[in-house]
Amino acid sequence: PKLENSPYYQDMAATxxxxxxxxxxxxxxxxxANELQPDIDRLEAGLAACAVNLGKIKTAKTLYNRLLHRHPHHQRNHYALAQLERAQDDEHVKQMQSVLESTQxxxxxxxxxxxxxxKELEDLERWDEAFDYYRMGGEAAxxxxxxxxxxxxxxxxxxxxITRxxxxxWLAPGEASLRPENPDRVPIFIVGLPRTGTTLTERIVSSHTRVESADExxxxxxxxxxxxGVESRDAMNTRIVEYAANRNPDHIASTYLNAISYRLTDKPWFIDKYPENYLYLGFIARAFPQAxxxxxxxxxxxxCFAMFKQSYFRQAYTLDDLGRFYVAYDRLSKHWKDILGDRLVEVAYESLVSDLEGETRRLLDRLGLEFQQSCVDFHLNRAPSATASKVQIRERAHTRSVDKWxxxxxxLQPLREHLEASGIAVD
Structure with a gap:
C-alpha cells in the first residue's frame, strides 16, 4: 500500500x-492518520498532544473532550485537559471526582x-482541597x-x-586549553529547577532575531x-561523571553539536533549555568556552511547591524528599557560582515577571545581544514547545505565581523549617 494511505505508517512517521x-x-x-482511521483513541490523543505543543489549545481542548466523551474514565486525558487552561468552574472537578467514586x-x-x-481546585482557589489531592498524588507516586x-x-x-x-x-586547565570549532556559533544554556521560569526566559531570548531555540x-x-564510555542503564550516575570528567571536553562538544545540529538553522546563537542541565555546568564551561x-x-x-504539584518529579513526591533535595541543589548552585563567576548569568524569576522589560534589557546586555522589542512581546512567538510550561508561554508574563506558596x-511549615534549618532563607 502507498504509505500516504496507511494510518499505521503516518502515525509511525509522526511519532x-x-x-x-x-x-x-x-x-x-x-x-x-486520523482522517484515514477516525475515532481511534491512540491516534486522536497523539493529535491532541501535538496540538498542545504547537499552541493550538482550542483544538486540543476539543479533541480531549471528544476522547473523554467516549471514555470518561481515562485518567491521562483528564490530566491533559486540566493542564490546558485555568478552570473557571467546577464542572470538570465534579466529573473527575465522579470517576474516583465510581471506579474505586x-x-x-x-x-x-x-x-x-x-490543579483545577487550585485554579478555583480551593486551597486546602487542592493540597489534599496533591498530597495524595505524591504519596501514590x-x-x-x-x-x-x-x-x-x-x-x-x-x-x-559532581561538586567534588x-x-x-579541574575546570581551569580544561577551559583554558580549548579552541571552539565555530566561534561564531554561540550556545545559550538555560538551566534551573523545573517551574522556575526557564521556559519563559527561553521564549524571551529566542524571540530575538539572532537567536533560535532547540527547545528542550x-x-x-x-x-x-x-x-x-560507561555502559549503564542509568541516564546519569557518579561513575559516568567520574569518567567523563577525565575525557577530552572537545569530544563532549563535538558529540553534542552533531546530535543537536538537525534542530538548528544558520542563526549565530541557539538555545538549549533543559532545566536539569544545572548538574552539568562545569562540563558546559569546559566544552564550550564561548557558551x-x-x-x-x-x-x-x-x-519547591511548584515541583510538588507536578506528577513527574520523583524528588518532589513528598515534602521530606523535596526539602532534602532542594538543600543539595542549593549547595550545588552556590558551588557553580563560586567557580564560574561572571560566566554564570543568574536571573530571579520574581524580578523577571515584575519588571519584564527592565530585566530583559539587563539579560540581553549580559549575553551581548542588543535589545529588541520582540523579546518583551515573547507571547507572540508561535514556535512549538513541548515543555511542561507549553500552555503558559502562550500568555503574557504575570505575577500570579509569586509567593503563591x-x-x-x-x-508547608515542615518544608519551611527544614530549609531554614539548613540556612536557606525563604522570605
Missing part, C-alpha cells in the same frame, strides 16, 4: 518526528486524577517510585559527587554519558 522535537512536521501526518481503584491507579484535581528502587539519596549523592569532581582545579533536549547529558549560561532562581518555597503556609 519519530515528535521524538525528534519536530512537532510541525508531525502535525500533518497525525491529521492524515487503589491510589497508585489514580495518580493522574489526583494531580488533575489538585512515591510508593510506585520506591517500589521501582528509587531513593532521593541517589540524587543527593550524584549532586555531591567538577571543582575549580537531552543531548548534553547523552554526550557526557557517551564520551564517558552563555543562564541560571533561573526562584523563591525556595515557590520553587503562602496559600498553603500551614501545610
Amino acid at each position: 519519530l518526528y515528535t521524538r525528534l522535537g519536530l512537532h510541525e512536521k508531525a502535525w500533518p501526518l497525525l491529521k492524515r 481503584l487503589p491510589p497508585e491507579k489514580n495518580i493522574f486524577l489526583y494531580y488533575a484535581l489538585g 512515591a510508593a510506585e517510585s520506591r517500589a521501582a528502587g528509587y531513593s532521593v539519596d541517589q540524587d543527593i549523592e550524584l549532586i555531591d559527587h 569532581v567538577c571543582n575549580e582545579h 533536549t537531552f543531548f548534553l547529558r547523552i554526550a557526557i554519558k557517551k564520551v564517558s 552563555k549560561i543562564i541560571h533561573l532562581r526562584r523563591n525556595p518555597m515557590d520553587a 503562602k496559600n498553603w503556609e500551614q501545610q
Whole structure:
C-alpha cells in the first residue's frame, strides 16, 4: 500500500518526528492518520498532544473532550485537559471526582486524577482541597517510585559527587586549553529547577532575531554519558561523571553539536533549555568556552511547591524528599557560582515577571545581544514547545505565581523549617 494511505505508517512517521522535537512536521501526518482511521483513541490523543505543543489549545481542548466523551474514565486525558487552561468552574472537578467514586481503584491507579484535581481546585482557589489531592498524588507516586528502587539519596549523592569532581582545579586547565570549532556559533544554556521560569526566559531570548531555540533536549547529558564510555542503564550516575570528567571536553562538544545540529538553522546563537542541565555546568564551561549560561532562581518555597504539584518529579513526591533535595541543589548552585563567576548569568524569576522589560534589557546586555522589542512581546512567538510550561508561554508574563506558596503556609511549615534549618532563607 502507498504509505500516504496507511494510518499505521503516518502515525509511525509522526511519532519519530515528535521524538525528534519536530512537532510541525508531525502535525500533518497525525491529521492524515486520523482522517484515514477516525475515532481511534491512540491516534486522536497523539493529535491532541501535538496540538498542545504547537499552541493550538482550542483544538486540543476539543479533541480531549471528544476522547473523554467516549471514555470518561481515562485518567491521562483528564490530566491533559486540566493542564490546558485555568478552570473557571467546577464542572470538570465534579466529573473527575465522579470517576474516583465510581471506579474505586487503589491510589497508585489514580495518580493522574489526583494531580488533575489538585490543579483545577487550585485554579478555583480551593486551597486546602487542592493540597489534599496533591498530597495524595505524591504519596501514590512515591510508593510506585520506591517500589521501582528509587531513593532521593541517589540524587543527593550524584549532586555531591559532581561538586567534588567538577571543582575549580579541574575546570581551569580544561577551559583554558580549548579552541571552539565555530566561534561564531554561540550556545545559550538555560538551566534551573523545573517551574522556575526557564521556559519563559527561553521564549524571551529566542524571540530575538539572532537567536533560535532547540527547545528542550537531552543531548548534553547523552554526550557526557557517551564520551564517558560507561555502559549503564542509568541516564546519569557518579561513575559516568567520574569518567567523563577525565575525557577530552572537545569530544563532549563535538558529540553534542552533531546530535543537536538537525534542530538548528544558520542563526549565530541557539538555545538549549533543559532545566536539569544545572548538574552539568562545569562540563558546559569546559566544552564550550564561548557558551552563555543562564541560571533561573526562584523563591525556595515557590520553587519547591511548584515541583510538588507536578506528577513527574520523583524528588518532589513528598515534602521530606523535596526539602532534602532542594538543600543539595542549593549547595550545588552556590558551588557553580563560586567557580564560574561572571560566566554564570543568574536571573530571579520574581524580578523577571515584575519588571519584564527592565530585566530583559539587563539579560540581553549580559549575553551581548542588543535589545529588541520582540523579546518583551515573547507571547507572540508561535514556535512549538513541548515543555511542561507549553500552555503558559502562550500568555503574557504575570505575577500570579509569586509567593503563591503562602496559600498553603500551614501545610508547608515542615518544608519551611527544614530549609531554614539548613540556612536557606525563604522570605
